Amino acid sequence: VSEPRQTVFVVDDDASHLSGMERLLRASGYRVECFSTARELISRLSNPAFGCIITDLKMPEMDGVELQQALAHSENPLPIVFLTGHGDIRTSVTAMRGGAEDFLVKTAPAEELLAAVDRALARDRREREDRARRRELRARFGMLTGREREVLGHVLRGRLNKQIASDLGIAERSVKRHRTSLMRKLEADSVAELVQLAVEAELN
Amino acid sequence: MPWVTIILSMAAAMSLTLAAIHFRVWVHRRESRESLLFTVAALAAVATALLEAWLMHAETPADYSERFRWLHLPVGIIVIALAWLIPVYLKAGRAWLAGLITAVRGLLVTINFSSPGNATFREISGLRPVTFLGETLAAPIGTDSPWRILAHLSVLLLVAHALDAGLTARRLRTRPRPLLLSGVIAYAAIQSAVFSSLMARGVLPGPFVGLGFTIIVIALSYELSNDLIRSNQMARDLEKSEGRMRLAAAAADLFLWEWDMERDEVWVVGGDDQETDSPATLPMTLDRFLESIHPDDRIRMQSSLSRALAGEGELQAQYRQFDDSGHGRWFSVRGTVIRDARDRPLLVRGASRDITGRKQAELELEARRRELAHVQRVSTVEQLSSALVHELSQPLGAILRNAEAAALLLQKEPADLAEIRSIVADILGDDRRATRIIDRLRALLKRRDLAFEKLPVGQLLAGMERLVQTEFQARGATLRVEIEPRLPDALGDPVHIQQVLLNLLSNALDAVADEDPGRRTIDLQASPGESGWIEFAVVDRGAGIPSRQLENLFEPFFSTKPQGTGLGLSISRTITEAYGGRIWAESNPEGGATFRFTIRTAPPESGT
Numbered sequence: 003v004s005e006p007r008q009t010v011f012v013v014d015d016d017a018s019h020l021s022g023m024e025r026l027l028r029a030s031g032y033r034v035e036c037f038s039t040a041r042e043l044i045s046r047l048s049n050p051a052f053g054c055i056i057t058d059l060k061m062p063e064m065d066g067v068e069l070q071q072a073l074a075h076s077e078n079p080l081p082i083v084f085l086t087g088h089g090d091i092r093t094s095v096t097a098m099r100g101g102a103e104d105f106l107v108k109t110a111p112a113e114e115l116l117a118a119v120d121r122a123l124a125r126d127r128r129e130r131e132d133r134a135r136r137r138e139l140r141a142r143f144g145m146l147t148g149r150e151r152e153v154l155g156h157v158l159r160g161r162l163n164k165q166i167a168s169d170l171g172i173a174e175r176s177v178k179r180h181r182t183s184l185m186r187k188l189e190a191d192s193v194a195e196l197v198q199l200a201v202e203a204e205l206n
Numbered sequence: 207m208p209w210v211t212i213i214l215s216m217a218a219a220m221s222l223t224l225a226a227i228h229f230r231v232w233v234h235r236r237e238s239r240e241s242l243l244f245t246v247a248a249l250a251a252v253a254t255a256l257l258e259a260w261l262m263h264a265e266t267p268a269d270y271s272e273r274f275r276w277l278h279l280p281v282g283i284i285v286i287a288l289a290w291l292i293p294v295y296l297k298a299g300r301a302w303l304a305g306l307i308t309a310v311r312g313l314l315v316t317i318n319f320s321s322p323g324n325a326t327f328r329e330i331s332g333l334r335p336v337t338f339l340g341e342t343l344a345a346p347i348g349t350d351s352p353w354r355i356l357a358h359l360s361v362l363l364l365v366a367h368a369l370d371a372g373l374t375a376r377r378l379r380t381r382p383r384p385l386l387l388s389g390v391i392a393y394a395a396i397q398s399a400v401f402s403s404l405m406a407r408g409v410l411p412g413p414f415v416g417l418g419f420t421i422i423v424i425a426l427s428y429e430l431s432n433d434l435i436r437s438n439q440m441a442r443d444l445e446k447s448e449g450r451m452r453l454a455a456a457a458a459d460l461f462l463w464e465w466d467m468e469r470d471e472v473w474v475v476g477g478d479d480q481e482t483d484s485p486a487t488l489p490m491t492l493d494r495f496l497e498s499i500h501p502d503d504r505i506r507m508q509s510s511l512s513r514a515l516a517g518e519g520e521l522q523a524q525y526r527q528f529d530d531s532g533h534g535r536w537f538s539v540r541g542t543v544i545r546d547a548r549d550r551p552l553l554v555r556g557a558s559r560d561i562t563g564r565k566q567a568e569l570e571l572e573a574r575r576r577e578l579a580h581v582q583r584v585s586t587v588e589q590l591s592s593a594l595v596h597e598l599s600q601p602l603g604a605i606l607r608n609a610e611a612a613a614l615l616l617q618k619e620p621a622d623l624a625e626i627r628s629i630v631a632d633i634l635g636d637d638r639r640a641t642r643i644i645d646r647l648r649a650l651l652k653r654r655d656l657a658f659e660k661l662p663v664g665q666l667l668a669g670m671e672r673l674v675q676t677e678f679q680a681r682g683a684t685l686r687v688e689i690e691p692r693l694p695d696a697l698g699d700p701v702h703i704q705q706v707l708l709n710l711l712s713n714a715l716d717a718v719a720d721e722d723p724g725r726r727t728i729d730l731q732a733s734p735g736e737s738g739w740i741e742f743a744v745v746d747r748g749a750g751i752p753s754r755q756l757e758n759l760f761e762p763f764f765s766t767k768p769q770g771t772g773l774g775l776s777i778s779r780t781i782t783e784a785y786g787g788r789i790w791a792e793s794n795p796e797g798g799a800t801f802r803f804t805i806r807t808a809p810p811e812s813g814t
Contacts, residue, residue, distance in 0.1 A: 022629075026607045108599040109599055
């Protein structure tokens with residue numbers, strides 16, 4: 003599967019800063035899309051997008067933190083690098099708590115900026131893979147029947163087959179059969195692997 | 207005893223004395239025309255009395271006729287002089303009557319000298335000796351001249367003129383006792399007419415007009431001397447009141463002056479130089495006075511003077527003058543223009559006051575105020591510096607990104623020169639932008655003298671909006687600026703007015719900090735206040751101000767905020783009041799507070 007091309011989405015209400023940013027990133031070999039308001043970027047992101055966001059913190063109408071909050075619940079939250087005129091501790095704490103990749107002053111040197119962008123892109127890749135795997139695992143768990151799911155719950159709690167049979171009021175043989183079936187559907191070889199898959203799929 | 211000769215000589219001597227006295231008066235007071243007319247009348251009365259005595263001693267009818275002819279000349283002069291003296295002295299009466307009398311009497315004198323005999327007798331056929339008051343005198347026998355009627359007419363006109371003027375003067379109260387003079391003139395005229403006809407019937411040797419005239423001269427002289435006594439009294443009173451005024455002026459550090467525009471003389475009374483008690487009036491011309499004023503203040507003084515002369519208010523100015531030791535002293539001057547009936551300025555009268563002490567205190571206070579304002583401005587700048595630094599980071603960041611991009615582009619082969627060129631252009635533009643921001647910061651920090659400028663309100667508030675824009679954004683608030691159309695320009699130092707606005711806006715931002723974002727709208731309004739003032743208002747929708755705090759708000763160190771210095775509003779008041787305006791706070795009925803202050807409007811551009 004070929005890796006889709008990542009894009010750096012830049013938002014800044016200052017046109018001159020925006021175009022300087024675009025030039026540097028392009029010259030450094032990145033694919034860039036520029037937006038002068040956060041709303042324009044949000045409407046662009048309703049289409050599939052890969053990469054990261056660089057946004058100015060202070061902007062009229064919708065500022066960087068509001069953009070972060072708006073994207074947090076979306077299908078595809080891209081990592082965000084914040085830019086600010088000067089270090090404002092209160093705002094930067096809020097932004098970092100909201101999962102900001104980085105928080106840079108506008109006058110930071112290119113190496114720092116590009117390093118932050120690379121980190122953000124790597125995180126995007128990683129998070130996207132995680133999300134894909136989670137989706138896949140959830141699909142696997144989705145194939146289980148109701149009874150198999152009940153049995154799985156007991157297995158994950160470390161119960162033995164005999165105990166499960168008496169708890170559910172069914173024969174121990176039936177428990178064994180359900181167990182074999184769900185192991186096959188989930189592609190797990192051991193109970194330990196089963197537990198790990200369940201954690202990865204964020205069940206419970 | 208020759209009583210007739212003695213009486214007439216005495217009458218002549220008396221008239222001559224009075225003529226001499228009033229001639230002297232006239233020499234000193236050329237504007238007193240009544241003195242001149244009186245002198246003429248009195249001299250003519252002297253001539254009349256002497257000629258009459260001469261007439262009555264004539265030997266032959268021809269002599270008598272000839273002497274009579276000469277007698278007509280002084281009599282004519284007296285009648286004419288009296289005819290004009292009446293309106294001049296009584297300030298009443300009809301000028302045309304005086305003119306008519308002059309014409310009739312003039313005609314009579316002309317006929318008198320051009321016809322045979324004289325204007326009274328066509329021919330004197332003989333003389334008849336008459337014994338009168340112990341003297342034997344000649345009385346005429348002859349035929350009347352037909353022109354004699356003119357003499358009677360002129361006397362009748364004079365009586366009518368005198369009575370008319372006297373009654374008018376009494377009605378208008380232009381003179382005390384006006385009827386005394388007209389009564390005496392009427393009486394003397396009638397007496398002369400009666401004596402004249404007695405002479406014509408041969409009862410009297412002559413008309414004895416000289417006696418009647420002497421009575422008039424005495425009465426007139428009595429009246430005129432009353433005037434002299436009165437004016438003497440007035441002069442004494444004036445001197446007393448001037449002395450009192452000088453004392454008051456000295457006590458109040460005032461000196462009084464008067465500029466006679468016609469003669470271009472300035473008279474100064476009082477002041478510090480008043481050590482000797484002499485009436486120290488020093489005449490000087492306006493130009494010399496203006497020259498003595500400090501050049502910086504001269505134009506202001508001149509323009510205030512010309513405005514006052516043009517009828518636009520009082521003269522009012524402050525100026526510096528150097529005393530003999532070369533020390534500058536401050537004076538405050540106030541004056542009024544005195545105008546004639548046709549509204550032309552005649553003289554300017556005023557008072558100047560030495561305000562050097564007060565001025566020094568004022569300058570000191572002003573310096574203090576500037577210092578304080580500077581301190582406060584620095585703290586305002588601190589508040590704003592974060593916003594300004596943020597603003598500065600935009601162009602600086604853009605310059606950095608562009609330069610870095612250009613460095614990368616230059617490493618490529620071939621380098622994209624067109625792109626690099628546009629990068630360089632952008633860098634230059636951003637550099638200029640950064641410079642402008644720094645200039646604004648510097649202007650805020652700079653300490654300087656008050657600069658009064660005409661400030662278009664639109665520009666002022668637009669600059670303000672730019673200054674607070676980022677701060678408002680950062681705090682999630684909206685600024686709405688409303689300026690009423692056709693608002694005149696304000697007058698003041700832009701930095702000061704911005705400072706007051708900044709204080710109020712920054713307070714308003716604090717006031718709405720805890721409100722919902724929908725209520726974080728602040729209105730900045732400018733509208734015409736009372737005539738000559740512009741009213742600025744900052745309206746917030748915050749929690750408002752408890753009414754009992756409304757009046758304390760502007761006291762120094764009063765603050766409702768934990769981190770407030772309590773100086774912002776106090777300094778805003780100091781600044782506003784330094785401009786003569788006022789600042790106050792109100793609670794809004796719909797919640798929140800409104801702060802208002804007034805700034806004077808700039809005077810309209812003259813000549814455009």
